[in-house]
Amino acid sequence: xxxxxxxxxxxxxLAATPARPPPSSNRIPxxxxxxRLSPAPSVCQTRxxxxxxxxxxxxxxxxxxxxxxxxxxxSKRPLPSPHPDRALRSAKLAALHARLSLSSKIPLQTLARTxxxxxxxAHPRFNNVNLAFVGAALLQYHTSEFLVTRxxxxxxxxxxxxMKGYAGVPALHQIARAWGIEAAATxxxxxxxxxxxxxxxxxxxxxxxxxxxxAESKELQRYKWRRGVSSRILYDDAFGELVPGESEQSHDGLxxxxxxxxxxxxxxxxxxxxxxxxxRAVIGAVYLHCGRDVAKTFAKAHVLSRQLDLANLFNFKxxxxxxxxxCARENFxxxxxxxxxxxxxxxxxxxxxxxxxxxxxxxxxxxxxxLDAARISAAINALKSWYLYSxxxxxxxxxxxxxxxxxxxxxxYVDIGEIIS
Amino acid sequence: MTIRALEKVSVGQNxxxxxxxxxxxxxxxxxxxxxxxRGMNAFIKSQLxxxxxxxxxxxxxxxxxxxxxxxxxxxxxxxxxxSICVKNMDxxxxxxxxxxxxxxxxxxxxxxxxxxxxxxxxxRGVWSPYHGKGMAV
Numbered sequence: 174x175x176x177x178x179x180x181x182x183x184x185x186x187l188a189a190t191p192a193r194p195p196p197s198s199n200r201i202p203x204x205x206x207x208x209r210l211s212p213a214p215s216v217c218q219t220r221x222x223x224x225x226x227x228x229x230x231x232x233x234x235x236x237x238x239x240x241x242x243x244x245x246x247x248s249k250r251p252l253p254s255p256h257p258d259r260a261l262r263s264a265k266l267a268a269l270h271a272r273l274s275l276s277s278k279i280p281l282q283t284l285a286r287t288x289x290x291x292x293x294x295a296h297p298r299f300n301n302v303n304l305a306f307v308g309a310a311l312l313q314y315h316t317s318e319f320l321v322t323r324x325x326x327x328x329x330x331x332x333x334x335x336m337k338g339y340a341g342v343p344a345l346h347q348i349a350r351a352w353g354i355e356a357a358a359t360x361x362x363x364x365x366x367x368x369x370x371x372x373x374x375x376x377x378x379x380x381x382x383x384x385x386x387x388a389e390s391k392e393l394q395r396y397k398w399r400r401g402v403s404s405r406i407l408y409d410d411a412f413g414e415l416v417p418g419e420s421e422q423s424h425d426g427l428x429x430x431x432x433x434x435x436x437x438x439x440x441x442x443x444x445x446x447x448x449x450x451x452x453r454a455v456i457g458a459v460y461l462h463c464g465r466d467v468a469k470t471f472a473k474a475h476v477l478s479r480q481l482d483l484a485n486l487f488n489f490k491x492x493x494x495x496x497x498x499x500c501a502r503e504n505f506x507x508x509x510x511x512x513x514x515x516x517x518x519x520x521x522x523x524x525x526x527x528x529x530x531x532x533x534x535x536x537x538x539x540x541x542x543x544l545d546a547a548r549i550s551a552a553i554n555a556l557k558s559w560y561l562y563s564x565x566x567x568x569x570x571x572x573x574x575x576x577x578x579x580x581x582x583x584x585x586y587v588d589i590g591e592i593i594s
Numbered sequence: 595m596t597i598r599a600l601e602k603v604s605v606g607q608n609x610x611x612x613x614x615x616x617x618x619x620x621x622x623x624x625x626x627x628x629x630x631x632r633g634m635n636a637f638i639k640s641q642l643x644x645x646x647x648x649x650x651x652x653x654x655x656x657x658x659x660x661x662x663x664x665x666x667x668x669x670x671x672x673x674x675x676x677s678i679c680v681k682n683m684d685x686x687x688x689x690x691x692x693x694x695x696x697x698x699x700x701x702x703x704x705x706x707x708x709x710x711x712x713x714x715x716x717x718r719g720v721w722s723p724y725h726g727k728g729m730a731v
Binding site for chain 2: 264265267268270271272273274328330331333334337338339341343344347348350351352353473474475476477478479480481482485486487488489490491492494495591593
C-alpha cells in the first residue's frame with residue numbers, strides 16, 4: 174500500500190475541480206450530445222473512494238496535472254432528461270398523443286421533447302425552448318388576428334387583456350391541465366417521458382419574446398414608472414407587458430448558456446410557465462410536422478374556442494365623460510340621460526331605469542338603485558355596445574388568404590382608435 | 595386613459611372546439627389463483643387487447659393483485675379516480691364496467707336538478723308552452 178501524499182492529492186483535486194461544471198448548474202456540455210445518441214453503457218464508476226490511491230491519482234509533477242486535467246467521462250453521468258429513444262416505449266406519451274388527436278406525422282420523440290422545460294434540461298436540442306418560441310409566435314398571431322377582426326373597436330388595453338386571457342400563461346396553464354398533463358416530481362433520466370419535467374429551483378429560459386428591452390426598463394421595474402399605451406404597443410410584448418431587461422441575480426454561478434440568449438431569467442411561477450411552454454411547444458411541433466393550416470386548426474380548437482366574455486374586462490373610470498367625447502367625435506347629438514321608469518323611490522330598494530339618448534336614438538339603458546348609478550350604468554352599457562361592435566362570426570382573418578385557392582383579401586373595418594387616450 | 599382592463603382567463607368547455615377523453619388511465623388488477631378473478635382473466639385474455647387498441651387515449655396498466663378480488667380503476671384528468679370491484683363477473687360484464695369507467699368524467703356524482711348548466715346563465719330560463727298566454731295553434 175502506497176503512502177498517500179496529502180499535499181499532492183489536494184493540489185490535484187483543486188486543479189481538476191474547475192474543469193467540470195458545478196453540480197448545481199444543469200448545463201450539459203456539447204460532448205454529451207454524442208453520447209446521448211447511443212445509449213450510455215452502464216459501467217459503474219471505477220474510481221472508487223478507497224484511500225489507497227491508484228497510481229494515476231498521484232502525480233509526480235504537480236505542474237503537469239494543471240496543464241492536462243483528466244478528461245471527464247460524460248458517459249457515466251446521468252442524463253438530465255430521459256433519452257429520446259425511451260419515448261417510443263412510454264405508454265403515457267402514446268396516450269397523450271392519441272388524446273390530443275395529433276397526426277401520426279408528429280413523432281413521439283418530438284412530443285417527448287415538448288415536455289422538457291429548460292429548467293430540467295438546459296441543452297436547447299433536448300428541451301422545448303425553440304418549439305415553444307415557434308408555437309408562441311403562431312398562437313399570438315392567430316389570437317390577435319381573431320380579436321382584431323372580430324372586435325375592431327376594442328381599446329388597446331382591453332385588447333392586451335383579451336390576448337392574455339386567451340393566450341397568456343394562466344390560460345395556457347389551464348389548457349395543459351385540461352389535457353391531463355402530470356408533472357414529474359424531479360426531472361431526471363429515469364423519469365417517464367410522458368411527464369412534464371421542470372425544476373422549480375433552477376433558472377429557466379423565457380423565450381426571447383417579441384418586444385424590445387426599453388432603455389429605462391430598470392427604472393420602470395424599480396420605481397413603477399407609468400407606461401403609455403402607445404409605447405406599450407411599440408416596445409412591449411404581445412400582452413402589453415414589459416420585456417424585462419437582463420436581471421442581475423440570475424447569473425450568479427448558474428450558467429445556462431453563453432451563446433444563446435442573454436434574456437435568461439428566473440420566472441415567478443415556474444410550474445405555470447412550464448405548463449404554458451408545453452402548450453406552445455405542442456403548437457410549434459404541429460406546425461413543424463403538419464404545416465400551417467393544421468397548426469391554425471389546432472390553435473383554434475384548443476385555445477380560441479374557449480370562452481372569454483370581453484364585456485367583463487372593461488373597468489371604466491369616467492364613462493359619462495367618455496360618452497360625451499364619443500358623440501362629439503362621431504358627430505352625434507350630445508347624449509342626454511332620461512328617466513324611463515322607476516319604482517319605489519321612497520322605499521328601501523328603489524329601482525331606476527335610465528336611458529341615454531342622442532337626439533332620438535337610444536344609445537344605452539341602465540338600471541340602478543339611484544338616479545346617478547342608473548345613469549352611469551346606462552353610459553357604461555352605451556360605451557360597451559360601441560366598443561364591442563362585431564361584424565359577426567363569419568368575418569375572415571388575414572391568414573385565410575395564405576391557403577392555395579383563397580379569395581383575395583378584402584380589408585376589414587378596424588376603428589381609428591380610442592376615444593380618450 | 596379612462597378604461598382599465600381587468601384580468602380574466604378564458605374558460606374551456608370540453609367538446610367545444612376539441613374533445614378530450616377524461617379517462618386517462620385504467621388500472622386492471624387480477625389474481626391468478628382465486629375463482630373470483632376467473633372472468634377478469636378471461637377479459638384480459640380475450641377482450642382487453644381489442645378494447646385497448648380502440649382506446650389509444652387511455653393508458654392501460656395490468657398488474658396482479660394476489661389473493662384479492664379483481665378491480666378496475668379509472669384515473670381521470672381532474673385528478674380523481676374511480677374503482678369498481680369486478681369479483682365473480684364474467685368478461686362481458688367486466689367489459690361493460692370498463693366502458694362505464696371510460697365514459698365517466700371523473701366528477702363526483704351529484705344530483706342535477708336544473709335543466710341546463712351553463713357558463714352564461716340565462717336570465718329568463720327555459721321557455722315553457724304551458725305558461726303565459728299560450729301558443730295559438
